[in-house]
Amino acid sequence: MPEGTKPQLVRPPTGSRRLGLSLRFISGKYEGGEFPLEDGKDIIVGRSSELDMVLVEEMVSRKHAKMTVRRAKITIEDLGSTNGTFVNGERIQNAELHEGDRILIGTSILKVVPDSASGADSRSNVKPAAGRRGLRRRTNSTPGNDEPPRMTGHLEEVPLPDLLQLFSTSRKSGVLVLHNEGRVGKVMLDEGRIHFATIEEQPDLPPFKCIYRMIDWNSGLFELEPHDATRYKAALDAAVPEVLMEVLRQQDEMTTVREKLPPLDAALQLKTPMAAPLNELEPRQLDVLQLALNCPNVTTLFERSKYSDIDTARILAELLARGYLQAATK
Secondary structure: OOOOOOOOOOOOOOOOOOEEEEEEEEEOOOOOOOOEEEEEEEEEEEOOOOEEEEEOOOOOOOOOEEEEEEEOEEEOOOOOOOOEEEEEEEOEEEEOOOOOOOEEEEEEEEEEEEEOOOOOOOOHHOOOOOOOOOOOOOOOOHHHHHHHHEEEEEOOOOOHHHHHHHHHHHOOOOOEEEEOOOEEEEEEEEEOEEEEEEEEOOOOOOHHHHHHHHOOOOOOEEEEEEOOOOOOOOOEEEHHHHHHHHHHHHHHHHHHHHHHHOOOOOOOOEEEOOOHHHHHHOOOOOHHHHHHOOOOHHHHHHHHHOOOOOHHHHHHHHHOOOOEEEEOOO
């Protein structure tokens, strides 16, 4: 089937009825398209042109997966595909689907959602969406080659933790590029493991601190670019579940510690007269003390600290509590 044509769709059998649910493409070249679910109708997904839902891409098998709707129960079955079918980050053979579930087939992510407000049969919308989201093209594209990134989407639809879990389970390699309010972050993936991460505007941030910051990017765009074989110094080479668990642990603790800190835009200064002796401080505490005096505000202190955000926050809170530092008066 030519790349730009609509999928060939088999008409629903007589007596079938709409469920009020659809499959919405929230990532990939069909992004924005919807495919309504109908009771009593099976949907065969694959690359072959005679199927119900045709996805034209190399990572999709000719007959990839089958979705069955019976009495409002939706199930999905992998048909022995080469690259697998994933539901909510888990590779499946058979699974039941519910509203809100996400399905990864090839480079497309589909979400079970309520029917669109128009109520119209929107299967005609399931067609390649190359270029319509205005994402940055790959830097290695040749002139005249308008090929879009392998996978694109919106962080509002697929947050970073969900993306990383999907890519971990499917063992994807590539560079996950995030665009958020003028900031650009990158996560380098090697067979589903996080090799490195960086935020372009903060090149000195250690990779884990970059991921910690990007987890809070709840809006913007993402794209998966081809694998980068560069081996970075101070690489993480960490499993996604381990990284996400540590991020969540630090976020929980940071919520408590932040209450003991001045506002992020506050400058810090030595508390005078200083009653607390400097010789009682450990090297890490001295590092943060010196950095606090050399930074214009608390935000910059966190950015420049070689320690994790939570370690920096704990040390700073202790320095304030013990009378070494105080917020500068305006």
